[in-house]
Amino acid sequence: MTPGPPQFGSRSWPDVPERKRSSSSNSNRLAMRDASAPIDDGDGDASVESESIEGGGSRPASGRGDPCLRATAVNKVYRSPSGDVSALEDVTLEVYDREFFCLVGPSGCGKSTFLRLLGGLLECDSGEIEILKPEPDDRPTTNMVFQEYGIFPWKSVIENVAFGLKMRGVPKSRRHEIARRYIRKVNLDGFEESYPHQLSGGMKQRVSIARAFANDPEIFLMDEPFGALDAQTKQYLLEELLSLWNESKKTVVYVTHDIEEAIHLGDRIGVMSARPGRIKTVVDVDLDRPRTRDNIPVDRFEEIQEAVWTSLSDEVERSVERSSGRTP
Numbered sequence: 001m002t003p004g005p006p007q008f009g010s011r012s013w014p015d016v017p018e019r020k021r022s023s024s025s026n027s028n029r030l031a032m033r034d035a036s037a038p039i040d041d042g043d044g045d046a047s048v049e050s051e052s053i054e055g056g057g058s059r060p061a062s063g064r065g066d067p068c069l070r071a072t073a074v075n076k077v078y079r080s081p082s083g084d085v086s087a088l089e090d091v092t093l094e095v096y097d098r099e100f101f102c103l104v105g106p107s108g109c110g111k112s113t114f115l116r117l118l119g120g121l122l123e124c125d126s127g128e129i130e131i132l133k134p135e136p137d138d139r140p141t142t143n144m145v146f147q148e149y150g151i152f153p154w155k156s157v158i159e160n161v162a163f164g165l166k167m168r169g170v171p172k173s174r175r176h177e178i179a180r181r182y183i184r185k186v187n188l189d190g191f192e193e194s195y196p197h198q199l200s201g202g203m204k205q206r207v208s209i210a211r212a213f214a215n216d217p218e219i220f221l222m223d224e225p226f227g228a229l230d231a232q233t234k235q236y237l238l239e240e241l242l243s244l245w246n247e248s249k250k251t252v253v254y255v256t257h258d259i260e261e262a263i264h265l266g267d268r269i270g271v272m273s274a275r276p277g278r279i280k281t282v283v284d285v286d287l288d289r290p291r292t293r294d295n296i297p298v299d300r301f302e303e304i305q306e307a308v309w310t311s312l313s314d315e316v317e318r319s320v321e322r323s324s325g326r327t328p
């Protein structure tokens with residue numbers, strides 16, 4: 001049996017040269033549907049459904065800037081002697097400039113795979129990933145933040161945060177100045193010379209977040225960055241992340257298993273199907289920011305939660321049935 005919808009918790013939440021990550025000619029392009037537009041992908045096989053739920057006002061939460069990245073009919077198969085695994089099938093999505101886009105889906109549906117494709121760490125077998133922002137000369141286009149921190153144990157906090165800047169040849173005094181600024185922003189001042197083994201999990205993740213922002217990429221790709229942390233630390237870091245995002249107004253694609261978290265963070269939430277993953281639904285989160293407990297209308301929150309869960313629950317069920325061997 002599929003678990004019921006998660007309940008509303010008690011958190012106090014406070015010249016563009018298009019770059020193509022991977023391409024192959026593929027005519028099966030789906031236009032990402034605006035929340036108010038009818039689904040029409042031109043071939044009668046609608047595979048992306050964007051939802052705007054009535055009752056929450058008409059303001060599109062993301063503001064709908066220009067598209068910042070686009071995935072079109074992306075397929076990814078992992079091949080191995082023990083058998084091929086089709087991780088993604090026909091994934092089509094546009095994420096807007098400065099948008100906070102959250103991605104949810106059943107375990108193993110291909111969320112991390114998709115993020116790695118966006119980050120250029122993997123190549124798709126067919127389809128196309130386009131980064132629609134100009135490639136900065138002196139900064140990375142994307143920066144990934146993983147659950148496992150990804151920081152160097154042999155480097156101090158400041159060296160870790162400044163690492164990307166060092167790689168780009170930024171002089172030491174300048175990179176340390178930038179690193180200190182972000183160390184302060186994530187409340188790690190005083191720990192500049194500490195090493196990762198001297199830090200808690202939450203502090204390590206703060207180093208990782210500070211490093212990502214110090215790198216100043218156009219797009220942040222975050223793969224359950226706080227998934228391993230306790231609830232209080234996670235809540236605290238979510239607020240820090242939102243504050244940094246609010247200042248930088250960069251684009252974020254954020255993978256999570258937590259619907260509540262996605263609603264508190266996201267402008268839109270993409271729900272992925274069971275593997276092979278595709279974007280099944282996109283739900284608008286038309287809630288004002290900051291989304292503190294006092295100003296989130298509970299009814300509206302629950303409507304959005306229900307919309308996401310309704311779409312997700314079938315996929316979780318399919319995924320569980322497959323892993324239990326009840327379906328192929």
Ligand SMILES: Nc1ncnc2c1ncn2[C@@H]1O[C@H](COP(=O)(O)OP(=O)(O)OP(=O)(O)O)[C@@H](O)[C@H]1O
Nearest residue numbers: 078085087105106107108109110111112113114275
């Ligand atoms: N390097 C790999 N080689 C073979 N199969 C892989 C590889 N990486 C991932 N997979 C498979 O691809 C599918 C998608 O994996 P992925 O990690 O992208 O899913 P996910 O949605 O991020 O999962 P989770 O939510 O559990 O983290 C899974 O079935 C996984 O076993």
